[in-house]
Amino acid sequence: MKRLLLVLLLGLPCLAPAQDLAITIDDLPVHSALPPGETRLSVAERMIAALQDAKIPEPYAFVNAAPIAENPALTDVLTAWRSAGFPLGNHTWSHANLDTLSAADFESEITRNETALRDSPDWHWFRYPLLVEGSDPAKRAEIRRFLKERGYRIAAVTMNFNDFLWNEPYARCRAKHDEAAIAELERLYLAAAHQAADDARRLSPGIAYVLLIHVGAFDARMMPKLLAQYREQGFQFVTLPQAERNYDDSLTPPLPPAPVDANRLAAMCSAPQ
Numbered sequence: 091m092k093r094l095l096l097v098l099l100l101g102l103p104c105l106a107p108a109q110d111l112a113i114t115i116d117d118l119p120v121h122s123a124l125p126p127g128e129t130r131l132s133v134a135e136r137m138i139a140a141l142q143d144a145k146i147p148e149p150y151a152f153v154n155a156a157p158i159a160e161n162p163a164l165t166d167v168l169t170a171w172r173s174a175g176f177p178l179g180n181h182t183w184s185h186a187n188l189d190t191l192s193a194a195d196f197e198s199e200i201t202r203n204e205t206a207l208r209d210s211p212d213w214h215w216f217r218y219p220l221l222v223e224g225s226d227p228a229k230r231a232e233i234r235r236f237l238k239e240r241g242y243r244i245a246a247v248t249m250n251f252n253d254f255l256w257n258e259p260y261a262r263c264r265a266k267h268d269e270a271a272i273a274e275l276e277r278l279y280l281a282a283a284h285q286a287a288d289d290a291r292r293l294s295p296g297i298a299y300v301l302l303i304h305v306g307a308f309d310a311r312m313m314p315k316l317l318a319q320y321r322e323q324g325f326q327f328v329t330l331p332q333a334e335r336n337y338d339d340s341l342t343p344p345l346p347p348a349p350v351d352a353n354r355l356a357a358m359c360s361a362p363q
C-alpha cells in the first residue's frame with residue numbers, strides 16, 4: 091500500500107496540467123535606460139519578435155502617452171505593437187502615483203491617456219502605475235468606482251520579480267562592454283523569475299497568473315529565455331482576459347515579495363572606469 095502511494099505521489103508532477111499564465115508588459119513606449127546603439131523602437135521590436143516566436147496570445151502592453159506628446163516619433167512604438175496584433179491598455183498619462191494625486195487629478199490622468207488607445211481593440215484594461223491602488227480608503231474606492239463606470243477592468247498582477255531593476259545595470263554594463271557582468275545579470279534575472287513563479291504558486295495555488303514585466307532593453311533581450319523557462323516550469327500562456335476570468339476587481343489579489351537583491355544589481359558596472 092505504501093509503495094502504491096509512493097508511486098502515485100511520484101507520478102503526480104507528470105499528471106499535473108499546465109498552469110495558465112498571461113504576459114503583460116508595462117510602460118510603453120519608454121522604460122528605463124537604453125544601452126548604446128538601441129532605440130525605444132528597437133527594444134519594442136525585439137520584444138514583439140520574441141513574443142511572436144513564443145506564440146504568446148495577445149500580450150497586453152500598458153501605455154503612458156505623455157512621452158509621445160514630447161517626442162511624437164515614439165508613436166512608432168505603439169504602431170509596431172498594434173501591427174503585431176497585440177492589444178494596448180491604460181497605465182495613466184504620465185505614470186501617475188495615486189498616493190500623490192487627488193482622485194480628480196488621477197481620473198484626468200486616466201481619461202487624458204485614452205486618445206492614444208482608441209485605435210486598439212478591447213483597450214479598457216487598467217494597470218495602476220507602481221501597483222499603487224491608493225492607501226486612502228475613500229480615494230481607493232473612488233478610483234475603482236470611476237474605472238468600473240468607464241468600463242475598465244483592473245489588470246491585476248499575481249506574478250512579479252521586479253524585472254525593472256535589471257535595465258539600468260544592463261545599459262551600464264553594455265556601455266563598458268562587460269560581458270561577464272551581463273552573463274551574471276542574465277543568471278540573476280532567470281533565477282529571480284523562477285523563484286517568483288514558485289512563490290506565486292505557493293501563495294495562490296491553482297489560479298491563473300498574470301505576470302508583470304516592462305518594455306526594457308534587458309527584458310527584450312531576455313524574453314526568449316524567460317518564456318522558455320516558464321514553459322519548463324509547467325506554464326502555458328493565455329490572454330489577460332482568460333487569466334482574469336475568475337478575478338474579482340473589487341479585491342487586490344495577494345502578491346509575494348519579489349525575490350531580488352536590489353543593492354547588488356545597483357552596484358553592477360557602477361564603479362567609475
Ligand SMILES: [Zn+2]
Binds near residue numbers: 116117181219
Ligand atoms: Zn509602470
